[in-house]
Amino acid sequence: MAYSDKVIDHFNNPRNMGSFGKDEEGVGTGMVGAPECGDVMKLQIKVQDNRIVDAKFKTFGCGSAIASSSLATEWLKGKTLEEAQQIKNTDIVQELNLPPVKIHCSVLAEDAIKAALADYQKKAAAKTSSGSSQ
Amino acid sequence: MNQQPPSKSRNVGMARSMCWHCQSELTGEYFCERCVKIQPVSKDTDYFTCLGLPRRLTIDPAVLEANYYERSRTFHPDFYLNKTEAERAISLANAATLNTAYRTLKDPVQRAEYLLDLEAGAVKTIRTSPPDDLFEEILELQEMLDTYRAEPPASEQNQQLLARLQHKRESLERRQQELEQELPQLFAEWDALQDQTPEDDQSRLERDRVLKRMREILSNRTYIKNILNDLIDSIG
Numbered sequence: 001m002a003y004s005d006k007v008i009d010h011f012n013n014p015r016n017m018g019s020f021g022k023d024e025e026g027v028g029t030g031m032v033g034a035p036e037c038g039d040v041m042k043l044q045i046k047v048q049d050n051r052i053v054d055a056k057f058k059t060f061g062c063g064s065a066i067a068s069s070s071l072a073t074e075w076l077k078g079k080t081l082e083e084a085q086q087i088k089n090t091d092i093v094q095e096l097n098l099p100p101v102k103i104h105c106s107v108l109a110e111d112a113i114k115a116a117l118a119d120y121q122k123k124a125a126a127k128t129s130s131g132s133s134q
Numbered sequence: 135m136n137q138q139p140p141s142k143s144r145n146v147g148m149a150r151s152m153c154w155h156c157q158s159e160l161t162g163e164y165f166c167e168r169c170v171k172i173q174p175v176s177k178d179t180d181y182f183t184c185l186g187l188p189r190r191l192t193i194d195p196a197v198l199e200a201n202y203y204e205r206s207r208t209f210h211p212d213f214y215l216n217k218t219e220a221e222r223a224i225s226l227a228n229a230a231t232l233n234t235a236y237r238t239l240k241d242p243v244q245r246a247e248y249l250l251d252l253e254a255g256a257v258k259t260i261r262t263s264p265p266d267d268l269f270e271e272i273l274e275l276q277e278m279l280d281t282y283r284a285e286p287p288a289s290e291q292n293q294q295l296l297a298r299l300q301h302k303r304e305s306l307e308r309r310q311q312e313l314e315q316e317l318p319q320l321f322a323e324w325d326a327l328q329d330q331t332p333e334d335d336q337s338r339l340e341r342d343r344v345l346k347r348m349r350e351i352l353s354n355r356t357y358i359k360n361i362l363n364d365l366i367d368s369i370g
Contacts, residue, residue: 031266031269031270033269033353033357035349035352035353035356035357036356037356037360038356038357038359038360038361039360040269040272040273040357042269042273058273058276058277060272060273060276060360060361
């Protein structure tokens with residue numbers, strides 16, 4: 001099976017690789033894994049005024065998993081939280097031309113986005129409630 | 135061919151099927167009692183049944199092996215060399231299924247994976263949450279490995295890194311062992327639940343707990359196994 005040019009490009013030049021401090025202001029962290037293949041993906045977003053201003057990822061897995069998360073961070077930047085919620089794994093499959101056996105990599109990326117958004121919202125809610133009680 | 139409505143023919147299929155050769159109803163396990171032709175192992179037959187074992191996770195290796203050899207002799211393609219092509223094909227397919235069944239059940243980890251697949255309907259709703267500390271450790275280790283690979287092997291920095299990586303490797307191997315050691319106890323708990331009738335709410339909860347824990351152990355084991363393979367590739 002051959003990887004598509006886009007997968008190879010993201011694999012060789014991953015965008016936004018790295019991480020933010022977990023407790024940094026406005027950061028949401030999503031950590032997901034695929035037990036079947038052992039891939040591990042960490043995706044983080046940095047939010048200001050309801051908009052994602054930066055995104056980073058670290059992925060330990062196959063080329064498709066790395067490309068999926070790299071692409072996801074590219075797409076996330078500049079999106080509002082609502083728009084980010086709309087990103088579907090099928091969009092990633094289409095953009096990267098993933099073959100059926102690699103679809104789970106895109107699912108992993110979608111899960112990571114959702115997890116990062118949920119983590120950010122959880123932290124934001126905790127902050128407002130502790131802020132108002134003071 | 136039979137003209138029965140689909141629903142009824144499905145029921146017939148679920149009961150004992152017919153001999154592919156003489157069309158008489160099958161009563162024997164792998165041979166037709168009337169025409170003595172070998173019968174294909176049904177695709178619905180699970181590996182436990184295939185090897186004449188109850189669906190239990192604690193397996194006596196001696197019994198497993200004895201049953202395997204007995205069936206191997208029955209299906210072995212060498213004994214069908216002078217038979218028809220159809221019979222040769224069936225014996226070959228049966229022998230292949232039998233080999234896969236034996237390999238799967240022989241290894242406790244594969245056996246547990248297989249049971250979880252069989253029980254998938256029940257487990258699908260249980261999603262195990264990934265252990266954050268393990269993930270952080272894997273990602274951190276992966277970075278250390280990247281640094282290690284990028285530097286000349288003999289440099290002082292790499293010698294220090296190598297020592298740390300070796301230490302990590304030992305601790306991960308210990309963790310993997312600990313996970314595997316937990317399996318026999320879970321196997322025993324699962325088997326005890328299967329023997330318990332009737333099934334009530336309490337035993338259903340217990341059942342889900344055991345399945346979920348097994349899923350967790352096997353998943354974490356895969357994560358650790360992958361990073362260990364990478365480690366061993368790099369540091370030998």
